Amino acid sequence: MKVRATSDTHGILPQIEQCDLFILAGDISPLRIQGNMSLMEQWLFEDFSNWILSLPCETVVMTPSNHDFWFEKNKGSSKINNLELQCKGKLKILINEYFEIWDMKCEIPHLVKILGTPYCHIFGNWAFMRGEESLEKHFAKIPEDLDILVSHDPPFGVTDVDVVMHDRLHKGHLGNFELRKRIEKVKPHRVICGHIHTGQHYPQVYCDMNYVNVSLLNESYKQYFEIFTFTI
Numbered sequence: 001m002k003v004r005a006t007s008d009t010h011g012i013l014p015q016i017e018q019c020d021l022f023i024l025a026g027d028i029s030p031l032r033i034q035g036n037m038s039l040m041e042q043w044l045f046e047d048f049s050n051w052i053l054s055l056p057c058e059t060v061v062m063t064p065s066n067h068d069f070w071f072e073k074n075k076g077s078s079k080i081n082n083l084e085l086q087c088k089g090k091l092k093i094l095i096n097e098y099f100e101i102w103d104m105k106c107e108i109p110h111l112v113k114i115l116g117t118p119y120c121h122i123f124g125n126w127a128f129m130r131g132e133e134s135l136e137k138h139f140a141k142i143p144e145d146l147d148i149l150v151s152h153d154p155p156f157g158v159t160d161v162d163v164v165m166h167d168r169l170h171k172g173h174l175g176n177f178e179l180r181k182r183i184e185k186v187k188p189h190r191v192i193c194g195h196i197h198t199g200q201h202y203p204q205v206y207c208d209m210n211y212v213n214v215s216l217l218n219e220s221y222k223q224y225f226e227i228f229t230f231t232i
Contacts, residue, residue, distance in 0.1 A: 001103040001112065001232045004057070007152065007194030008215040010067065013047065016227055018056040021101060025194045025214055026065030026118055026152030031221070040070040041079075049086045059101055060087070063094045063116030065152030065195065066126035071095065071118070094150065096138050103232055112232055113147045115188075120153035120195060121176045128152075135178035146188040147232065154193040154213060155180035158206040183209065190230075201225050 004016050005023035011030025016022060028048070033039040052060055064071035074080055075095050084091050092099050094116025101112050118128040119138045130138065142149060156175035174196055183191060190210045193199075199213035214228045 001105055002229065003148075003232060004227050004229050005150075005192050005212075005214045006216045006227045007065075007192075008197055008217055010217060010221060011043075012216065013051040014216065014227065016055060016057070017229075019229070020058055020103075020105070021112075022055055022057045022060045023148070023150055023192055023214075024060065024062035025116075025150050025192050026063055027067040027194065028062065028064065029067050029070065031067070034067050035069055037070055037073060044070065044083055045086050049083065049091075052087045052091050055090075058090070060091045061094060061099060061101075061114055061116060061150065062091065063118045063150050063152060065118040065128050066120050066123075068118070069127045072127035096141055098141075098143070113143075113145065114150060115142055115146055115148075116150040117142070118152055121178070123174070132178055135176070136182075139178055139182040142182050142186055142188070144186045146186065147190065149183065149188040149191045151176075151179060151191060151193050152195050153179060154196055154199060154211075155183055155191065158184075158211065192228075201228070203230075 001021060002019040003021045004019040007025030008027045010027060029040060080093055084093060096117045099114045103110055103112050119135055120129050122129045154175040156177045158180055187209055193213055194215040197215040197217055197219045201213050203210055203212045212228055216225055
């Protein structure tokens with residue numbers, strides 16, 4: 001199974017090459033309208049859904065995050081389901097939820113187990129940001145035997161995926177302590193994250209787990225990183 005992944009697109013709808021599964025790890029909302037619920041809804045149900053339908057893949061899995069206020073406001077409502085229906089079932093939105101997809105390209109077909117969580121540690125007044133106690137409860141849903149954890153927030157300090165490289169005010173590791181504690185316990189095979197735009201974008205390994213930061217843009221929202229590709 002060929003998988004491509006990106007995050008922090010901030011309204012950009014990039015072209016991708018063909019794959020079986022495409023992962024969006026949060027912050028898809030255009031910066032200019034992210035706080036305007038009516039304009040965001042229009043963009044999601046028109047531009048975004050048309051883009052999803054055009055992508056050369058069978059399934060798109062996404063988790064929203066701190067810039068995605070529309071998803072925070074509407075979590076648990078029919079509007080999330082309606083957006084999935086608008087994408088004709090091709091899009092699966094995971095808000096701290098579990099999803100399974102069959103990999104039929106192996107000699108023995110098997111389920112690929114994915115969980116997507118949008119929750120971040122508090123870093124300003126943004127969507128899906130929570131304190132330590134709340135994060136611990138949310139991350140308790142991350143199970144053992146997980147193939148892919150899609151977390152917008154990177155874990156703190158396990159590799160360089162959470163390092164800010166060129167900010168005078170926020171230099172160093174800025175990841176999530178509670179997330180690190182949980183994944184050190186349950187050990188998902190692969191962690192896909194973003195949020196810290198300038199975190200290292202090459203695959204890294206810690207405690208037999210694979211990590212990669214897949215942010216599309218850098219901190220100035222100008223430089224484009226490549227969309228990450230891997231196989232299962």
